[in-house]
Amino acid sequence: MSSGNAWFRNYCLRKSLNENSQCTSAYRKSGSFSNLTFVAFCYAYFIIMWDHEIKAMASSHAIIASSVFMATVLPAVFIQGFSVYGTHLLWLYSVTGAVSVVNIAVFWLLGISQPTKKNTLGYKLSRLVRSCMYLLLSCLFYHTVVVLYGAPLIESALETFSLAVLLTSLTTLRCLCVLGPNVQAWIRVFSRHGAMSVWDTSLQITVACSLIGAWLGAFPIPLDWDRPWQVWPVSCSLGSVVGYLTGLVVAPAWIHFHRKQLTYKSK
């Protein structure tokens, strides 16, 4: 126990020497905890996010991830014959809905997005309208890209569009939540060395992970195994959700381990 505590103190010292982070203050704040519970807490999490922001990120990610699980498990209780393969579109919609609602709620509660300059109702409304338009546009964009990748044009348009909606909810919605309907900020974040906060980095990671997941999900389709998950678009949507979950886990961990390298320019 005490060795863990010593390790942590050392770690904080090193940290504070390396950069002026809030790490030590976090430790001081957490002094009110009993040391024992505190260390248990560290071991339980394995990778510990001391920083306030990383902690917030980890917990919000945990909530989002659990919402995905709930969206998979809960309908199975209520709806007869619900399964991920059998009623795939239903599962897809439930995940989409859960992820969007939870994302919006979490980010609204956390108040991450840039503070708005004007606080009038009209301005808020216009932001809302623009956000909706972006969501729609992104659905269409994903649909086009998926069709360009070789999805049938007319035959299973509904399935393709559902996949596009899922991808939108996993990527674009998060962008909207974090950055707001601001294309220039988006371009900044997604260009090289453009991240300006941990949230930007986590956004990059989750978006990349979900897209790569969907991309990898397309590979098993040509195999002639005749499995239920090879049906369009099951493997792609599964891949994207798995990628998204991976991104949710990886983002805080990666940020934590690369704290030294991550130097953000001032906002």
Next chain:
Amino acid sequence: MKIRTSVFTSFIMMAQVLGIALFLRGFFPVPVKSSVSAKNKLSDLPAEPLTGGPHNSSRLPDPLFKRVVIMLVDALREDFVFGPNGRGNMPYTSHLVERGSTHSFVAKARPPTVTMPRIKALTTGSIPGFIDVVMNLNSPALLEDNLLWQAQAAGKRMIFYGDDTWLRLFPKLFMERDGTTSFFVSDYTEVDNNVTRHLDSTLKRDDWDVLILHYLGLDHIGHVSGPRSPLVRPKLLEMDDVLKKIHGALVSKETEGAPPYLLVLCGDHGMSETGSHGGSSEPEVNTALVLVSPAFRRKVGMETPSVVEQVDLHPTLALALGLPISLNSVGRLIPAVVQEAPLRDRLRFLHLNGHQLSCLLGANWSVPSYREQTQIEVGVEQFRVAEKAHGGWMKLYLEGNTSEVLGNMGKKVLRQYLEALASMSSALSRQLGKYDMYSMVAGMVIVFQLLLVLLLAMPEALSGAALVDVPVLQALLSLPFYLLCLLLASVHVLVCTSAGSACYLCSLSWGLVFTAVAFASATFCVLVSMATRRLPGGGGGGGGGSGWSLSELDILLLAGTVGHTLSLAASSFVEEEHQTWYFLLNTLCLAVFQDVCRKYFREQRRPGAIGENREHHEEEEEEEERFFLSPKGRRPSDPSQPGGDPRSREKWLALATPPLTLACCRLLRTLNQTGVQWAHLPDMGHWLNSSEHRAVLSLLAALSLVLVYFLIQRRCSWVSRIALALGLVGVYSYRAAVGNVWFPWQHGSQSVSKGTVEARFVYVFVLGILFSGSKDLLRSQIAAAAAAAPLKRRGLWEIYSGLVLLVALLFRAHNLPVLCCCLLVQSLMARFIWRKLHYDAAQTTIMHYWFGQAFFYFQGNSNNIGTVDVSVGFVGLESYVEGPAIFLTALGTYAGPLLWACHLVCYLNSESLRTPVALGHGCYVLALLRSVPVAAYVVLVTALRYHLFIWSVFSPKLLYEAAHALLATVLCLFLGAMETAQADAARP
């Protein structure tokens, strides 16, 4: 020894092709046979078994049939006759099948389901090796023991009408013959009329014993428009009429007492859902086989036809005609056919067949694995037991015993014989897929060593100097080299003396073998010394190797190359390889799009230090661009472009290029549905080729040709431009003459010709443009340095446009948009992407290679032999001429990769003004891209050589890979020559 990268690469590639050839020689062995020219003789037949008593006669039972008519309908799929539509397609035949005295079977053909191997299988009863497909275009006379030779030796008179492949296989055996050539695929009436026209007179005569008819029309219809075409039904009705006519004539000739006739209706192979064949899918393999004879019991109702092997027809026919079975036959007698014969004869037939199979097994027993050995022994043992029981039965029979015991005992012997035949036959067909492992391993070792040398040289080869230090002399003078030589030579002697079986390397002369041994050991020494040099210092020898940072694009390119290589291990990924390439290409376009967006949008937002730097580059580049363009286009540099700010216009064009490319790829993808799983889906190509949409096809073809002209002409000299225009007009008129497209002024039915004149007209211009291009290239060698560059560039471009014209001639009309899109994408990418975004030679080469691969599949190819369009080999030729036909077919097949590689040469050449080593780098990367999958695939195929799909999926792919490696070698040589010329020009 320091040599230039391109020279080094070309040398490695040439050696690698030799290694691959050696591997192929081992992998596709000449099928192991008892002897090529040995024939089975009547006198060699075993005596009828009899326990005790004197030796019985070795005579054969009396022939069951006197006359045989074999009506072979090419691509007669099983469901054409037995399927739900069979009654409508072939009413008379289905009536016979249901009610007549017939036997009907589904005969399974072995892949490759191509005509010539199938004919060989039917006549010799053996399973021809895969290499027969490659020899299909040039079939020499069949020297093996075969049914026809036996029939002739027995004094049977034979008549043949139909596909002239038979005449090439059996040049002197027929009393009367008339061959039709099978290569004009678009002709499906004349080929069959040429066969049928002889029937009436022949059927009236009595002077023949065997009549063979081979009808090609159905296969041609399949190739042109698939099995669901409306043309299929009339053709099948025609075949039905022919069958009715023959049957009627045979029935009327029938006399009491004499042995009856036998009419065989069979197909050589089936037809896939797209109408091609060659692979091993169910519809390609299952063929109909109907035997009609009054000797059979009359049937009372429809029975489901039982399944037999196609090779089983051979021993059945041979025995039923009283001929010896061919030595190499692996088939077994179809018991149903001899059902009505006396039991003694039936047992004798089975005995003869079993004896022949056991002899063949004995001859082929060289080094089988333990499991096979036991299986063979089991089969032979079963046969011995049955033979003994047969002897006992004969003794009882000859003693005049006629009790029921005898009948039961005979049935038991019969069953024993059938079991023995089944196990021997299966052991044999496994035996036939034997590999020459020694040659394979030798080839593999060479290929791998060269690949490793290539990989180890990477830091030097891609460095700024592009010089590779190959320690050849050092290796040749070292002690390990000599020791290794000695070791390998002794291994060689050991292997050759111990195996003794057919081994290609052992049959080579000593000089050649020693050269190979020396080469392998030298490569190994070079490899080791390069590796040791690379190991300790790391960056010491290579220089600049450590500082590489990979962008997303680089990661994608690397991951794609590696991933594709790995995917070759799965048979489905090989079958659907086009999907992999389309997928990677799409991702590549998206990655490029992201790069473009990043460049143009970020620049605007942040005019910081980097931005200014970029601006600076941009201006330089603009100047260079003008410098490049002005001599190319032969027009004054246009300072004022019409409409708006040129910079912003260019930006939008650059932004639009990747989406446009994506859209093009998506459209082309629908043009030709290839692969296996989704090949049957309707595609644009079939839609365009159907006769109702000929106007659309004509319009599309014309539009594509016009676009091709505009895309290609801008960098040619004016003479070539005129030649190009005339050539493209010639292409269109060739397609019109062949009957694919219409001229606007001739809407009615015009006569279809071969279009030889038009095609030759185009050839003249192709040669003209190629000549003018090479003249420019040669002139650039002697011209002054300043004038040389534009001359060379123009020469290269003209050679490229000559190739484009040739490809336009060879492509089918519905594939012309592929060519057009190819050129469009090339010019857009070169103009707005590769040059503007500063992609280096390696990246550009990889992108070209990917595009080339994707276009290979866009034009309708697949990893199946069946999709090779052999009709391309006859464009502009009156008859089959081997050299040009093979060249044109290869060119037509590899048009996509070739055009992209040629464009790469042009692009890198223009780029080499800026970075002089671009050509060398491109050459190296191209070689690496080709040899990595080849080397991996060679190992994979060796590991999977007993895989179920080895012949149907993996071997065709191996042939494709080998051919592609050959093509890449030629291109590397060309690139190397270009670079050498350039370096020579730069030196003085």
